[in-house]
Amino acid sequence: MLLAKGTPLWILSIPLSASICSVLGIIMELSFLMIIGIILLLLFLPVIAFFRDPERPTGAGVVSPADGKVTRVVRNGGWTEISIFMNIHDVHVNRAPWRGKIVAQEHIRGSFKPAFSKDSDRNERLRTVLRTERGDWEIVQIAGAVARRIVPYVEVGDTLEKGERFGMIRFGSRVDLRFRVPRGHSITVSEGDRVKAGTSSLAR
Incomplete structure (x- = not known):
């Protein structure tokens, strides 16, 4: 999926933050960090959909x-x-x-x-x-x-x-x-x- 030009860079930091929280949660056995990681990932999916830019054939007229x-x-x-x-x-x-x-x-x-x-x-x-x-x-x-x-x-x-x-x-x-x-x-x-x-x- 292509992302639209003008997509805020902070959006791309969400999956990175989610991964860091999840990994630290597993290593340190802190469940709240894993929960934060899951919440961030769930938030990322609808937000990134807002900035999708699919390729399309050009219509007539x-x-x-x-x-x-x-x-x-x-x-x-x-x-x-x-x-x-x-x-x-x-x-x-x-x-x-x-x-x-x-x-x-x-x-x-x-x-x-x-x-x-x-x-x-x-x-x-x-x-x-x-x-x-x-x-x-x-x-x-x-x-x-x-x-x-x-x-x-x-x-x-x-x-x-x-x-x-x-x-x-x-x-x-x-x-x-x-x-x-x-x-x-x-x-x-x-x-x-x-x-x-x-x-x-x-x-x-």
Whole structure:
């Protein structure tokens, strides 16, 4: 299992600490050290799952930038806006929905309300503008109550291929995508659908 870029180094110290406690507990015949070692190992397994980054085939058409549940699909004046809510069980690495060049990034400070609440529109976020042959698309990574750290992998001037990793939100939250549907494509998702970053098609 691959670990996501931006995984905190302290997480990797957990299995080492668990091993040390267990070995010392056996050598010194101290059961409480062995218990601590077991607890640390049990904590490590779900935490490391949060930072997994599996290899995936790239899907057809416009692909989802995030794992999660589609909570909003709005068409407005030729533009389509799709929101995807990521829970703590989803992969937290975000992927480019289409090929393009990063022409702007803006870190907007804000609060840390639950990403599914109405107040989340004021949450901390990272706005990335992807210039494509269909105009400038906007991807917004939004921090939530648990996820308080957005980790970008790219900067202005970088070119992204469709399905390429461009960042992560630690412990999940929400990603909004605003884009123009390419010619010959139509929206293929509805509110309530589950999608996977880089694999599931939003339009094709």
